[in-house]
Amino acid sequence: MSSTFPLRDTSASAASGWVDEWLRRARPVDPGHHDELRLPDGQLRPAWRALATQLGAPFDELSRCQEVLARQIREDGITYNVYNAAGGSSRPWSLEALPLLISPEEWPWLERGIAQRADLLNRILVDTYGEQTLLREAMLPSALVLGHPGYLRGLQGTQPLGGVYLHVVAFDLARGPDGAWWVVGQRTQAPSGLGYVMQNRLSVSRLFPEAYRALNVQHLASTYRQLLDTMSTLAQPCAGGDTPSLALLTPGPYNETYFEHAYLARYLGLPLVEGCDLTVRDDRLFLKTVQGLSPIHGLLRRLDDDFCDPLELRTHSTLGIPGLTQVVRAGNVVLANALGTGFLESPAVHGFLPALSQHLLGEDLILPSLPSWWCGEASAWAAVRPQLAQQVIRPTYPVLDTPGGLSARRKRQQETVLGFTLSPQEVRAWEETVAQDPAAHTVQTFIPYGQTPVWSEGGLSLRSASVRVYALSDGRGGWRVLPGGMTRIATRDDGPVSLQQGGSSLDTWVISSEPVDAFSMLPTSVKLEELAQRQSPVASRTGENLFWMGRYTERCEQQLRLTERLISLRAEDDEPEQSLLQALSALGVQFGMVPPGTPPLDKLGRLFERAALDALGDAQAGQGAYSLAFNLSELTRTAQALRERLSPAHARLLRAMATDFQQALCPSVPVDPTALAARVSTVQDALAHLSVQLGAVTGAQSDRMTRDAGWRLLTVGRLLERLIGHVRILQAFWRNQALQHPQGFDQALEMFDSTITFRARFQRRLEVPALVALLVMDESNPRALACVVRRLRTELGKLPERAGAPSDLLALLPPLGVGATLASLCDPVSGHGAMMNLLDHLLDAGWRLSDEVGRLYFAHAESTDSMVSA
Structure with missing residues (x-):
């Protein structure tokens, strides 16, 4: 592990000076807050003194470290999607250089308190979905539990495998003014942040x-391993003696x-799946893969309860798996966490x-909750009503959004309100609101x-912070607490602690006085039986995204070449031939370079050029032209859904292409849109840079990806797009007789990237039979139709067997060559x-192959028995 921070003299005299410098640079804490x-x-404090001793006082280096972090986050594409930003935009993850420190004296007490709370919550769930003693004895109000949308009546009496409802539970902690820790929230459905x-x-x-080692910071890896081990152990009964198959369920790239x-799935070694990747057959859960249906025995889910099953829960959800609830009832899957745990997230539960x-x-309780009053109890509401101006008003229940949206009243009920920010009139208005529906509101003490x-502007600013810590079940009634967590801080010195509102995060260092656990998720040794080549199944959605990644990559390259050919016409000394203009006009429409109905080049050339330039940077295809920017955007979107499959460098390059292209089209010195020559020059520079990037992407796809079924689908997608595109090019040139003229001949060679090869073989003999031999019949030319068809036969033949595939696919292609001889194509009469x-x-074969690949490997339309893989 290499450091970006310089080594420092750690002598006692130097350390004392550094500590003084840290104190001098630190701004005062806000009144009423713990420091x-x-x-x-x-x-x-001792922990900070130890860190200051290790780091010294090179505060200019802290600024550089913050810049290093920000650059690394951008390069690695670490993002956080902000829903209230324009268009639901994503922004780089915000991380501060300095960690939050938890002392070795505090952590054991926190660890016991967190484990105790996790155990308590799991026991509440066992009773609530079992005998319901707590409800009958009014230890928990029935109206609070049964009226909460997070309580799922359809699972009453259903016990999850092993009796474990909570595999991972998260608690948000904060210090009060006296330094005592309080539990301010708990997450029991699908806790985020790991x-x-x-x-x-x-x-x-x-x-x-060096500081990390010297402070003896506890490691995290073994706790993550615990999560996998527990899920695997609990899933053994539904795996039928086989090794259980686990996956991580995500709502998708817009979450x-x-x-x-994606990061957690890769770290844990789990496939990342969406609801559409899974299907229920005979009360069992299956992953749709390009090899067939593969059983899934455990899901680590990041999808809230009500989205998980549109058949029984939120009916308009498109994120879940129809029938999942029935699989749970049948005991055929382990869900982490179990469905129906959401009601424990209500702030009203804390009071009980x-x-x-x-x-x-x-x-x-070792760790106290904030004092809480559920206003659904008349006595609690009467007791807290006079203090409303000093408390926090929070919604008891989440209001599930509907396709029609929420009413103004329901939106108001969802607000969290700080009483001390209200005017007397507003306090009275909130009293009336709560009084109209007391059960919908909970009041908590404000701390x-x-x-x-945090390092800011050359000094140490003090920011309000909360820490999310995680407890993980061992499957046997015990709990393991992650020695660390996610610390969130306010964006201002005393602002709201919310990442959605621009907050930031810190690493959380739990300092230990004992040797730290050196376990790593990376295996230290490999067993001989593990050396046998085994490949994980490729999910159908992953295969489909890879298929389209190949197609979009090739489509972008073809559009780039066509744009270059259109621009090159302006540099020709001779007037372009009418036949060439007609061919390029037809291709411009077919390839989506101009909107349908644009006058052709041979009629209104300048209008056609302007339309092509306008469409070039239109990523939304607002005018109906699906040009380069649109397809680059689609390529980026596809890559976003494949994060767990792509190397960081590959993913970074794909993200950069669309951004760089847009920036190149919009230079810092604006170009007059009416000055066509200046616009063309700008476009040429943008195309040149994009060409280099596309070459790098192609190299990464062909040389840096494992040759599994997913890669073969990517390659098939690219070859199909090449076949379809190159056939269209030849059709346009052949139909318009553009190859009879030198300009058209040269343009066709450029479109096929074969000019150098042609001249090396045939010099300047611009004869059509020579061009046909190179662009149609030559199996050694990767752009020739014969080579594309040959490679398609090879890759299709290596796709997984699926009810006749790949033999059915191969039947759509000519068995040899392109299905014609050179002599027949060059015959003066019938050629x-x-x-x-x-x-x-060949064009018909390309389109039919595209449909058949989708039907066989993505749609899964066959019967169950023929689809289940061994």
Whole structure:
């Protein structure tokens, strides 16, 4: 592990000076907040003193470290989607260089308190979906539980495998003004953040490796391993003696934390799947793969309960798996976490936990919850109503959105309101709102969050912080607490702690006084039986995205070449031939370079050129032209859905292409849109840079990806697009007789990237038979139709067997060559017709192959028995 931070003299005299410098650079804490950096007497806390001793006082280096972090985050594509941004945009993940430090004296107490709470919540779920003693004895109000949309009546009496409802539970902690820790929230459905926790740890520990080792920071990997081991153990009964198959369920790339889903799936070695990747057959869950249906025995889900099954839960959801609830009832899948845990996230539950802890565990809560009053209890509402101006008003229940949206009243009920920010009139208005529907509101005590240091503008600012910590079940009634967590801070010194509102994150270092666990998720040794070549099944959605990645890559390259040919006409000394203009006009429409109905080049050439230039940067295809920017955008979107499959460098390059192209088309010095020559020059520069990038992408796809079924589908997609595109080019040139003229002849060679090869073989003999031999019949020319067809036969033949495939696919292609001889295509009398018939046949074969590949490997339309893979 290499450090970006310089080594420092750690002598006692130097350390004392550095500590003083840290204190001098630190701004004061806001009144009423706990100071994580300093003791009440103004000195650094021991943990921070130890960190200051290790890092010294090169504060200019801290600024550089922050820049290194930001650059690494951008390059790695670590993002967080902000729903309230224009268009639901994603922004780079925000991470500060300095960590939050938890001392070795505090952590054991926090660890016990978190494990106790996780155990308590799981016991509440066992009772609530079982005998319901707590409801009958009014330890939990029935109206609170049964009226919560997170309680799923359809699962009453259903116990998950092993009796484990909560495999992962997250608690949000904050320090009060006196330094005491409080639990301010809990997440029981699909807790987020585990991927970001590991990413933060890897990023920050690389900045300060010496300090990380010297402070004896506890490691995280073994806790992640615990999660996999527990799920595998619990899933054994439904795996029928085989090794259980696990996957991570994500809502998809538009979810706010999709990056961490992909990152966590890769780190854990799990396939990342969406609801559309899974299907239910005979009360069992299957992953749709290009090899067939593969059973899934466990899902680590990042999808909230009500989205998981559109048959029984949220009916208009397109994210879930129809029939999943029935699979749960049948005991054929382990869900982490189990369905129906959402009601425990209600803030109203906190008010009942102290008594429930005594009742179920026989002990007091180690970690206190914020004092909470559920206003559905008349006595609680009467007690807290006079104090409303000093409290926090929160919604008891989540209001599930509907296709028609929420009413203004329902939206108001969903607000979290700080009483001290309200005017007297607003307080009275909120009293009336709560009184109209008391059960929908919960009141909690407000505490100002403790503040931790972050490096900002040459000094240490103090920001309000909360820490999300995670407890993981061992499947046997015990709990393991992740020694660390995700710390979130306010974007301002005393603002809201919210990533959606621009907050940032910190790594969380739990300092240990004992040797740290050195376990790594990377295997230290390989067993001989593991050396046998085994490939994981490729999900159908993944295969489809790879298929279209190949097609979009080739489509972009063909459009780039066509645009270059259109631009090259302006540089010709001679007036372009009418036949060439007609051919390029037809191709411009067919390839989506201009909107349908644009006058052709041979009629209104300048209008055609302007339309092509206007469409070039239109990523939304607003005028109906699906040109380069649109297809680059689609390529980027496809790559986003394949994050777990692509190397960081490959993914970074794909993200950069669309951005770089748009920036190149919009230079810092604006070009007059009416000055066609200046616009053309700008476009030429943009195309030249894009050409280099596309070459790099092609190299990464062909030379840096494993040759599994997914890669073969990518290659098939690219070859199909090449076949269809090159056939169209030849059709346009042949039909318009553009090859009879030198200009058309040269343009066709350029479109096929074969000019150098042609001249090396035939010099300047611009004869059509020579061109046909090179562009149609030559199996050694990767752009020739014969070579494309030959490679298609090879790759289709290696696709997984599926109910007749690939033999059925191969039957659509000529068995040898392109299905015609050179002599027949060059015959003076019948050659024109033979060429057109050949091109029509190959074009039809390309489209039919595209449909058949989708039907066989993506749609899964056959019966169950023929689809289940061994």
